[in-house]
Amino acid sequence: MAKLMPKRQLENVGLGITGLCVALVALVVVTLIVMVAQQGLTTFFVDGVNPVEFLTGQNWIPEQERYGALPMIVGSFAVTLLSTVFALPVAVGSAIFVVEVAPGFGRRVFQPFIELLVGIPSVVYGVLGLYVINSLMRAAFGDPAGTGAGILSGSIVLAVMILPTITTLSMDALRAVPNQYREGSYALGCTRWQTVWHVVLKSALPSLMTAVILGMTRAFGETLAVQMVIGGVERSMPSGLLDPASTLTAALTAGLSNATSGSVYYHALWSLGLILLVMSLVFILIIHLIGKKGAKANG
Amino acid sequence: MTDTTPAQAPAAADECLLATKDVTVTYDLTHEALHKTSLSFESGQVTALIGPSGCGKSTFLRCLNLMNREIPKCSVGGQILYHGHDINTPKENLFELRKSIGMVFQQPTPFRKSIRENILFAPKKHGRVRSRSEEDELVETSLRQAALWDEVKDKLKQSAHALSGGQQQRLCIARTLAMKPDVVLYDEPCSALDPISTFAIEETIRSIAESGICEIIVTHNMEQATRVSDRTAFFYVGDMVETGATQQIFSDPHDQRLVDYLTGRFG
Numbered sequence: 174m175a176k177l178m179p180k181r182q183l184e185n186v187g188l189g190i191t192g193l194c195v196a197l198v199a200l201v202v203v204t205l206i207v208m209v210a211q212q213g214l215t216t217f218f219v220d221g222v223n224p225v226e227f228l229t230g231q232n233w234i235p236e237q238e239r240y241g242a243l244p245m246i247v248g249s250f251a252v253t254l255l256s257t258v259f260a261l262p263v264a265v266g267s268a269i270f271v272v273e274v275a276p277g278f279g280r281r282v283f284q285p286f287i288e289l290l291v292g293i294p295s296v297v298y299g300v301l302g303l304y305v306i307n308s309l310m311r312a313a314f315g316d317p318a319g320t321g322a323g324i325l326s327g328s329i330v331l332a333v334m335i336l337p338t339i340t341t342l343s344m345d346a347l348r349a350v351p352n353q354y355r356e357g358s359y360a361l362g363c364t365r366w367q368t369v370w371h372v373v374l375k376s377a378l379p380s381l382m383t384a385v386i387l388g389m390t391r392a393f394g395e396t397l398a399v400q401m402v403i404g405g406v407e408r409s410m411p412s413g414l415l416d417p418a419s420t421l422t423a424a425l426t427a428g429l430s431n432a433t434s435g436s437v438y439y440h441a442l443w444s445l446g447l448i449l450l451v452m453s454l455v456f457i458l459i460i461h462l463i464g465k466k467g468a469k470a471n472g
Numbered sequence: 473m474t475d476t477t478p479a480q481a482p483a484a485a486d487e488c489l490l491a492t493k494d495v496t497v498t499y500d501l502t503h504e505a506l507h508k509t510s511l512s513f514e515s516g517q518v519t520a521l522i523g524p525s526g527c528g529k530s531t532f533l534r535c536l537n538l539m540n541r542e543i544p545k546c547s548v549g550g551q552i553l554y555h556g557h558d559i560n561t562p563k564e565n566l567f568e569l570r571k572s573i574g575m576v577f578q579q580p581t582p583f584r585k586s587i588r589e590n591i592l593f594a595p596k597k598h599g600r601v602r603s604r605s606e607e608d609e610l611v612e613t614s615l616r617q618a619a620l621w622d623e624v625k626d627k628l629k630q631s632a633h634a635l636s637g638g639q640q641q642r643l644c645i646a647r648t649l650a651m652k653p654d655v656v657l658y659d660e661p662c663s664a665l666d667p668i669s670t671f672a673i674e675e676t677i678r679s680i681a682e683s684g685i686c687e688i689i690v691t692h693n694m695e696q697a698t699r700v701s702d703r704t705a706f707f708y709v710g711d712m713v714e715t716g717a718t719q720q721i722f723s724d725p726h727d728q729r730l731v732d733y734l735t736g737r738f739g
Contacts, residue, residue: 357581357644359542361594361651362571371593376584 206450213447216240216440227444233407233424235431235438242445244410248324248418249452251411252399253392255328257385260336264388265374265381268343273369279344290337299401302330307402310415318415322404325414330402331392339388346380347373382463390456394449396422421445488512488553489686490536490573490655495550495560497531497540505531508550509712511705515654518677518687520697520718523707524733529690532707533657536688537573538566554655571598574648575657579664580640582632582647587624590632590643591615591650598651610650617683618646619676638669645676656680658689662696674700694734698722706730 178186217224222240230241271279306329307321350373358368374381404417405427411418419427425445432439491512497505506528513519521529531540538559540546552560559569571594582590591611592601601607611628615621620642624635632643641661648656658677662670677700681687691697697704698718705715706727714727725731 351579351581353577353579353581354583356539356542356575356577357583358593359566360537360539360570360575360577361647362567362569363594363597364567367597371597372583378584 209443209446209450212440212443214444216437216444220437220440222437222441227441231410235428235441238437240437240441240444242421242441242448244407245419245421245424245445246448248327248403248411249393249420249422251324251414251418252327252331252403252420253389255324255414256331256335256392257339257389259328259332260339260388261385264336264339264384265343268340268347269369269374272344272347273365273373284344287337287340290333291341295334295395295398296401298330298334299398302326302398302402306330314415317413319417320404322402322417323415324403324411324418327399327403327418327420328414330398331395334395334398335388335392338391339384342384342387343377343381346377346384349380350376379463379466383460386456386460386463390453393452393456394422396420396426399423400426421449425449488514489555491553492532492535493551493553495532495535495548495552497528497535498547498549499543500545501547505710506535507710509707511712511715513655513686513688515686516681516684517703518681518689518701519703519705520701521688521690521705521707522692522694522697522733523713525692526709527707528710529707530659532712533575533659533688533690535560536655536657537570537575538564539575541566571651572653573655573657574651574653575659576641576644576648576661578660580637580644582635582640582643585632586629587632587635587643588628590647594647595650600651614646614650615643617649617676617680618642619672619679620646636669638665638672641665641669641673642676645673645680649680653685655686655688658687658691660690660692663692670696694722706733708733 216222216227227240227242228246229243230239231243232239232241233244267283271283306326310318310321310323310326354372354376355368358372363372399420400423403419403423405419405423406417407419407424407427425442428438428442432442491510493510494508495506495510496508499505509528509532511519511532521533523529534540535548535552538548538552540548548560550560551558554569554573583593585593588607588611591614592607595601595607595610601610612621612625615624620639623639624643627634632640635643641664645656645661661677662673665673674696677687677689681702689697689700701718703715704718704721706713706721706725706729708729714721714725714730721730722734725734
């Protein structure tokens with residue numbers, strides 16, 4: 174067929190097919206945003222829920238028509254930040270070890286190991302968290318921990334889940350630092366530690382930031398595992414790290430089975446989805462800003 | 473422990489600052505990149521190492537500050553005498569040694585820091601500067617030595633990456649000089665630069681030699697060797713073939729391989 178077709182026509186066919194792919198992707202993204210925004214904004218424009226109260230209200234009790242999303246927003250941000258704080262030192266530490274200290278071991282043993290962690294379905298993490306982390310919480314903190322479910326347990330499970338993402342990206346970031354930087358530092362009589370700390374990490378900083386943000390994006394969007402260990406309490410604000418709470422994603426999935434389509438509750442859940450969507454856009458924006466700044470600093 | 477190497481009284485009149493005896497370098501346990509090379513270098517002299525690509529000149533240069541130790545499966549045999557004592561031993565403190573034998577690379581590699589912090593990075597880490605005034609003085613003298621001071625004195629806080637390639641390379645030289653070395657090694661320092669920057673670097677190399685520092689420069693540019701060096705050594709396929717005063721090497725070469733190289737029959 175292709176042989177019979179004139180070259181120019183073939184070019185056009187290629188152009189058409191690839192262009193169509195792009196158009197399809199763009200269409201999906203735009204449709205998605207429009208639909209979530211339309212449904213999510215219905216809560217405020219049709220059902221008459223005050224958007225400010227929605228964002229700052231401290232009680233989410235659909236039976237009483239009280240839609241305050243703050244407990245979930247706080248829950249989402251709390252688990253995201255905490256899990257990043259837990260995962261980051263371990264991730265960067267192991268990345269330094271396998272890139273700077275033992276590259277052979279890194280490629281042969283550590284990389285497959287980390288890739289395995291990425292592949293584990295989140296429900297497995299959830300089950301493990303439920304039985305291991307929650308029991309540990311009870312053992313460690315006693316009565317104040319209640320069932321063991323809470324923000325701290327959720328953060329620990331999430332930390333393990335985002336660890337491979339941050340580690341892999343950090344390893345890439347360190348590998349991308351030109352070897353000449355290291356040699357330049359060694360040539361000045363600096364030790365390996367001084368070189369890694371002051372030269373390599375400093376040069377890799379923008380990429381490391383991207384790694385962190387991507388890890389945070391994953392933590393923010395993770396649903397199933399968190400839902401299993403966090404306790405699922407949306408009614409009121411959590412007062413401490415051991416308190417059961419909920420996240421935007423967990424509340425959204427948990428609520429959908431109870432909401433009748435078209436009701437205020439149903440629309441309010443869409444609004445939670447809208448917040449999630451906006452937050453992911455913000456995360457992506459941050460990554461782009463860092464990338465741009467990094468490119469500028471590198472000349 | 474002193475950072476500046478003690479001026480040991482030379483045992484013999486011909487004893488030099490830096491000398492190699494039968495240095496052999498093997499990569500991957502089997503590939504011999506450099507064969508029994510013996511050369512000596514004196515203070516205040518510039519020595520050029522020339523030869524076709526892959527002849528072992530860079531490999532040789534990287535022996536002198538034990539940079540080859542950073543390459544896995546690279547072994548260096550023979551003696552490297554620095555101030556009369558052999559540094560090619562496992563006991564030698566690499567980090568101490570490299571404070572007094574500086575190195576400038578082919579690609580300018582300023583760190584992602586300001587111009588000032590690039591100069592002060594190593595002296596600070598090694599505890600050489602104690603006060604702000606000492607820092608200022610070190611930054612100025614180093615940049616002046618590298619002929620960069622006038623161009624950057626008003627923007628010391630700016631990122632070093634904003635400088636041109638030639639300026640970056642002179643910054644790297646200044647950074648090396650800030651450690652007050654007595655030997656500076658250059659690994660094709662101008663091959664990534666334009667002619668004007670190259671000229672500036674060559675001037676800098678000459679003036680540094682006049683301050684009594686021993687300099688060794690690897691170059692594939694024979695014109696450059698004649699411009700900057702006092703002595704020249706010609707390498708060919710892992711052997712140091714001929715060495716002598718630069719003028720003699722270029723005007724009256726003895727070895728046939730050197731004659732062929734100079735007349736452009738290979739290279």
